[in-house]
Amino acid sequence: MSGRHIAPFTGVGLGLRSPHFEAVAQGNPGVPFWEIAPENVLCDGGREHDTVCRILARDPVITHGLGLSVGGFDPFDGEYLERLAGFLDFTGSPWHSEHLCFSGVDGSTTHELLPMPMTRAAVRHTVRRARELKERLPVPFLLENITYYAELGESELAEPEFLAEILEGADVGWLLDVNNIYVNALNFGFDPRDWLLRVPLDRVVQMHIAGHERCGDLVVDTHGAPVIDPVLDLMRWVLPRIGRPVPVLLERDNDIPDLDELLAERAQIQEAYDEVMAVPVATHG
Amino acid sequence: MVEESVLALQRTLVEAALMPDPGPLERDPGGFAAGRGLPPGDQAAFVRFKDRLLAYRHMVRSDLVEPVETACFVTRALMEQADLWDDCLAAFLASRGVQSAFYRDLSATFLGWLAATGWGLDRWPFLLQLVHFELLTVLVARHPGGDPPEGLHPEPKLGDRLVLDFPTQVVTYQYQVHLATMDAPVPPPGTTHLLAYRDREGAPQWMELTPATAALLLKGQADGIGQAALDLGLSDLSEAVELLASLQQKGAISGFAAV
Numbered sequence: 247m248s249g250r251h252i253a254p255f256t257g258v259g260l261g262l263r264s265p266h267f268e269a270v271a272q273g274n275p276g277v278p279f280w281e282i283a284p285e286n287v288l289c290d291g292g293r294e295h296d297t298v299c300r301i302l303a304r305d306p307v308i309t310h311g312l313g314l315s316v317g318g319f320d321p322f323d324g325e326y327l328e329r330l331a332g333f334l335d336f337t338g339s340p341w342h343s344e345h346l347c348f349s350g351v352d353g354s355t356t357h358e359l360l361p362m363p364m365t366r367a368a369v370r371h372t373v374r375r376a377r378e379l380k381e382r383l384p385v386p387f388l389l390e391n392i393t394y395y396a397e398l399g400e401s402e403l404a405e406p407e408f409l410a411e412i413l414e415g416a417d418v419g420w421l422l423d424v425n426n427i428y429v430n431a432l433n434f435g436f437d438p439r440d441w442l443l444r445v446p447l448d449r450v451v452q453m454h455i456a457g458h459e460r461c462g463d464l465v466v467d468t469h470g471a472p473v474i475d476p477v478l479d480l481m482r483w484v485l486p487r488i489g490r491p492v493p494v495l496l497e498r499d500n501d502i503p504d505l506d507e508l509l510a511e512r513a514q515i516q517e518a519y520d521e522v523m524a525v526p527v528a529t530h531g
Numbered sequence: 532m533v534e535e536s537v538l539a540l541q542r543t544l545v546e547a548a549l550m551p552d553p554g555p556l557e558r559d560p561g562g563f564a565a566g567r568g569l570p571p572g573d574q575a576a577f578v579r580f581k582d583r584l585l586a587y588r589h590m591v592r593s594d595l596v597e598p599v600e601t602a603c604f605v606t607r608a609l610m611e612q613a614d615l616w617d618d619c620l621a622a623f624l625a626s627r628g629v630q631s632a633f634y635r636d637l638s639a640t641f642l643g644w645l646a647a648t649g650w651g652l653d654r655w656p657f658l659l660q661l662v663h664f665e666l667l668t669v670l671v672a673r674h675p676g677g678d679p680p681e682g683l684h685p686e687p688k689l690g691d692r693l694v695l696d697f698p699t700q701v702v703t704y705q706y707q708v709h710l711a712t713m714d715a716p717v718p719p720p721g722t723t724h725l726l727a728y729r730d731r732e733g734a735p736q737w738m739e740l741t742p743a744t745a746a747l748l749l750k751g752q753a754d755g756i757g758q759a760a761l762d763l764g765l766s767d768l769s770e771a772v773e774l775l776a777s778l779q780q781k782g783a784i785s786g787f788a789a790v
Contacts, residue, residue, distance in 0.1 A: 285633055291675035291698070293733025313632035319538050326632060351541045354627035356591045357634055360544060367534040395587060396580035399540045400572030464586055 255279050255308060255340055255452075255493040258516040262307075263498065266505045267297045275509055279306040281495045284333045284342075285313050288326075302337050308452065308495070309339040310421070313355065316379065316389065317362045317372045318348035331384050341451060343388035343421040344379070346372070346412065361394035364401040364408040369415065376416035388451050389413065390421035393429045393458075393467035405430070406444035419451035422488075424480045425467060425497075429458050432465045442484055450488045455481055455515060456497040470500030472511055478518055485522045494519060536570075543567040543577075547584055548591035551621040556584065595629060596620050598637040603665045609655065609716035622650055635673065638666050657706040657718055664708040664725075667700065671727045672735035674698030683786025687775045689757030689768060691787035693748070699728040699783045701740070701748050709739065728783035736781070747771060748778075755790035 259279035262270065264286075269275075280301065287298060311330070314322065334342055347359040362368045380387040391409055403411070413420050424438075431438040455478070457471035473496070481494065496512050543564060547556050555563045556577075564577040577584065599620070600607055610616035628644045629637060642662050645651065651658050676697040683694055695701075702725050706718040709725060724745035727737040740748070743763055750759035760771045778784045 286635075289633060289675060290635065290673055292673045292729065295673070295675075296733070312634075317537075318541065319533065323632070348541055350630075351538070351545045352627070353630055354545070354549075355629055355632065356545060356548060357594045357629070357637075358548075358587070358591045360541070360587065360591075363537055363540045365536065368537045371534040371537050396583035397576055398544055399536075399569065399576050401576075464583065 254491075255306065256491040257493060258512055258519050259306075259308065259493055259495045260508065260512050261495060261497045261499070262298065262301065263502055264294055264298070265502050266508075267294055267301065269505050270301050271297045274305050275505070277305075277509070277512065279308055279493060279495075281308045281310050281497075282337070283312050284309050284330055285311065288329050288333055307337040307339055308493070309334060309337060309342045310390075310495075311342060311344045313349060313357070314344045314379065315349040315355070316344050316346065316375050317368065318350055318375075319371075320350060320353055322378065322382070327382050331382075334383070334385050339385060341386040341388055341419065342383055343390055343419075343452065345392050346389045346409065347392045347394075359392050361392065361396065361398045362408075363399040364397060364403045364405060365399070366402055369403070369408065369411045372412050373415035376412065376418050380416065380418055386419055386451070388419040388421045389416075390423055390454065391426055392423075393426040395433060395464060395466075404444075406441055410444070410446050413446060413449045418449075420446070420449040421452045421454060422447075422450045422484070423454035423456070424484065425454065425456040425458055425473070425477050428477045428480055429465050429467045438480055439483060442480075442487070447484070447488050450490075450492055452492055453481065453485075453494040454497055455494055468500050469497045473515065478515065481515070482518055482522050485519065486525065491519075491523050539568055540573060543569060544584070544587065545627075548588045549624045549627060551625050553585060553588060556581065556588070560584070592620075592624060595624055595637065598634065599623075599641045602638040602669055603641070603662055605665055605711050605713055605716045606658070606662050608713040609658075609661070609711075610651070612716070613654070615651070615654075619650060622648075638669065642666060655717075657704075657708065657720075660704040660706050661708045661711060661716075661718060663702070664704065664711075667702065667725070667727045668735035668737060671698045671700060671729060671737075672733075674729075679785035680788070683788050685776075685779055685786055687756055687772050687779070687787045688789075689760070689772065690755060690789055692753065692755045692790045693751045693775055693787055694785045695748070695752065696728060696783055696785045699726070701726055701745055703745065709737070726778075726783060728778075728781065731780075731782045744774065747775075751775070756787075758790075 257278040260277045262280040262282045345359050349355055427438045455473055456469045457473050458465055459468045459471050560577040560581040561574040564574040607616050610619055623641055623644050626644055629640055646659055704723045707721045707723045708718045711718040724740040725737050726740050730736050746763050747759050760768050765771050
């Protein structure tokens with residue numbers, strides 16, 4: 247790998263989205279790192295592509311994938327993985343993450359993050375797949391806990407145990423999404439702090455934070471609204487328990503506001519992050 | 532080793548999302564699961580989470596049709612006049628033809644599906660051309676491109692061949708698809724030649740060509756400008772050279788090289 251950005255990734259970064267490419271290309275507005283989905287850049291071209299590539303070549307970047315379908319059964323596309331490896335080298339990303347889900351079956355994709363059955367068979371299957379990716383990618387591999395709205399079939403494990411067995415079995419890092427835990431807690435009626443006490447926080451390498459919206463009876467992880475205080479509080483609660491200044495990434499994918507508005511939200515989260523990190527771990531309640 | 536129980540659940544969820552009629556899942560989710568060979572425990576989960584599985588169906592379908600609806604708004608207006616747009620999208624989704632990991636490929640996949648199946652062509656023989664035109668500038672705007680060959684010069688000479696810019700497309704339709712609008716989505720018949728290209732700022736542009744210019748752009752790549760102009764019977768060669776020079780300045784042509 248290129249090693250362009252081997253300085254430690256910490257603080258609060260921002261998802262790099264196309265409405266902001268031109269402005270960000272003019273100069274980094276004080277964001278410690280960006281996150282980008284390789285699928286949105288690879289095999290593309292044109293003005294927007296050239297612009298984002300200039301940013302990716304200039305600034306610290308972490309990559310976060312959308313379409314590998316880690317829990318699926320279709321073989322990984324070797325040509326795609328080669329392109330991805332080249333992209334990881336180009337960006338100098340310190341690791342690559344994907345979602346703990348499947349997105350297609352029998353060769354067709356849905357472009358949706360679909361839930362895995364929480365069963366021992368699914369653990370065995372996903373561990374094999376994650377191990378394969380770990381071996382084939384040139385940087386460490388992380389899995390992200392997803393928002394899910396239904397259990398797919400009869401569950402044998404609760405989600406924390408399901409997640410823990412896969413992370414440990416595959417020996418991969420964890421991209422902890424606090425908003426996803428919060429949304430799942432609302433939709434399934436559990437305490438997110440209790441949930442977090444049952445998972446291996448020593449596996450956390452990065453965090454995500456985002457907004458969500460209520461749609462009828464369901465709370466949906468839209469990434470289309472500002473982060474609400476309870477989610478920010480959850481970040482404040484878990485960071486000292488992780489005990490390391492892991493980077494946090496603010497995601498916004500829908501109803502994307504002006505860059506200035508998003509930068510202000512990032513700064514608020516950074517302030518909360520800095521407050522937590524300034525306090526010795528042992529003194530946190 | 533394939534974990535068959537996991538695979539069966541995944542197949543069932545994807546089928547629930549992509550099958551045209553949600554009725555079987557809505558009316559009898561347990562029976563729907565049983566019909567796919569799922570055991571009683573999984574059937575009970577389908578009953579318990581029926582509404583949320585239907586929410587997944589809605590999310591999957593919205594994700595898959597959104598790029599098509601955004602790009603093909605004239606086609607949508609055309610089919611909505613006949614109350615067939617939803618039927619078309621339902622048939623597209625049921626085909627499970629979306630395979631690319633790249634979300635941006637969805638619209639082109641839709642066009643490929645129309646071409647492969649012939650859906651709607653008996654009613655609208657111009658359909659493929661209309662959809663192709665609606666995607667043309669998008670495809671040109673995002674064409675991966677590449678570096679032009681070395682040694683090209685910007686001023687054409689009659690002994691030169693022309694080299695189009697990588698994204699540039701010279702297309703011929705049998706209908707005047709560029710005249711179709713949401714209010715009048717049926718294009719009038721008539722052969723139409725279009726040039727689509729990225730300008731010097733990278734923005735997609737298109738322009739209508741005369742038949743002679745379209746032929747010159749195609750033949751001039753292999754035969755050379757002068758020979759192509761002669762073969763086409765163009766009387767004013769200086770006018771042809773001037774036109775090609777202007778297209779080079781616009782960005783449609785990368786440059787010129789001796790034959």
